[in-house]
Amino acid sequence: MRSEHAISDKVLAVLRRAPLDNVVLLKFLLASPQAASVHQIVRGDDAATLLLLDHRFSDFDRETYPAASASALIASTNPELTQDLLAFVPRRETLVFKLANEADRSVVAAEFPLERRTAFLSYTATIMPALDTGADIETTTAKTPFEILAAQGHSAEWLGPLIASGRAFICVLRAGSRPLSACFxxxxxxxxxxxxxxxxxxxERGKGLAYRIVHTALAELQRRGHVARYQVSEENTASIRLAESLGMKRYLTLTHYLSAPDMP
Known part of the structure; x- marks a missing residue:
């Protein structure tokens, strides 16, 4: 099954069988369908999905991997299906493979040279006890501290409409009117x-403020009946410690590998 730009309901239905495991593919497909082409193979209870993400639509990938034209993301429950998906991967381009397990890495490495670059860790939380953290939960843009959130590369143009439509909220700690720490x-x-x-x-760092705002966000998601995901790069030891201190469980490691035709 192939889908380009228009997202097939069948493709999404298969990915939604395991939404946390397939969260990266779902995130890209739903946010930027024009940026991706998708190939999916389903055999019985097994499924494998390949998403080819054009780096012209991804600031992070374009800046981090300037030589690469696209990323190849694979989510698979069977290495034989992973093998079959490789027929759809361009052979003469520099790519970034983003792989979630060793079985897929072994299959890809048999046909493409791979150079490990980094990995991103995904955490989730199932039980978050109520705690008076002093943080405010804000569901409108009236007081959103966009200047703080912009420090992490999140623009008001992107986040504002999500808040206005009820698809995002802010957690913030203030001293008077001055924001000290925030997340969304x-x-x-x-x-x-x-x-x-x-x-x-x-x-204000070193005072446990990040713990308080993230705890507030996780508790609010739990109250609403949502499933939380928290992603950090493997180099970000402070954020890893934060996730672990909150009792979050790591469930996914997505490793990035650069692959170029002229690599040995």
Missing amino acids: AFQIDGPVWEVGGVYTQPA
């Missing part, structure tokens, strides 16, 4: 929401 949560697909944009003013 936004909907990826259905019940799956992501917590991101965690930022504390430099002079």
Whole structure:
């Protein structure tokens, strides 16, 4: 099954069988359908999906991997299906493979040279006890501290409409009217929401403020019956410690590999 630009309901239905495991593909497909082409193979209870993401539509990938034209993201429950998907991967381009397990890496490495670059860790939380953190939950843009959130690369143009449509909310700690620390949560697909944009003013760091705002966001998602996802890069030890201190469980590691035709 192939889908380009228009997202097939069948493709989404298969990915939604395991929404947390397939969260990265769902996030890209739903946010930027014009940026991706999708190939999916389903055999019985097994499924494999390949998303080819054009880097012209991804600021992060274009800046991080300037030599690469696209990313190849694979979510698969069977390495034999992963093997079959490789027929749809361009052979003469520099790519970034984003793979979630060793079985897929072994299959891809048999046909493409791979150079490991980094990995992103996904965490989730199932039980978050209520705690008076002093943080406010804001569901309108009236007082949103966009200047803090912009420090992490999240623009008002992107986040504002999500808040206005009820698909995002802000958690913020203030001293009077001055924001000290903030984060936000936004909907990826259905019940799956992501917590991101965690930022504390430099002079306020080391006081546990990030713990308080993220705890507030997770507790609010739990209250609403949503499923939380929190993503960090493997180099971000502070955010990893934060996730672990909150009792979050790591459930997915997405490793990035650069692949170029002239690599040995």
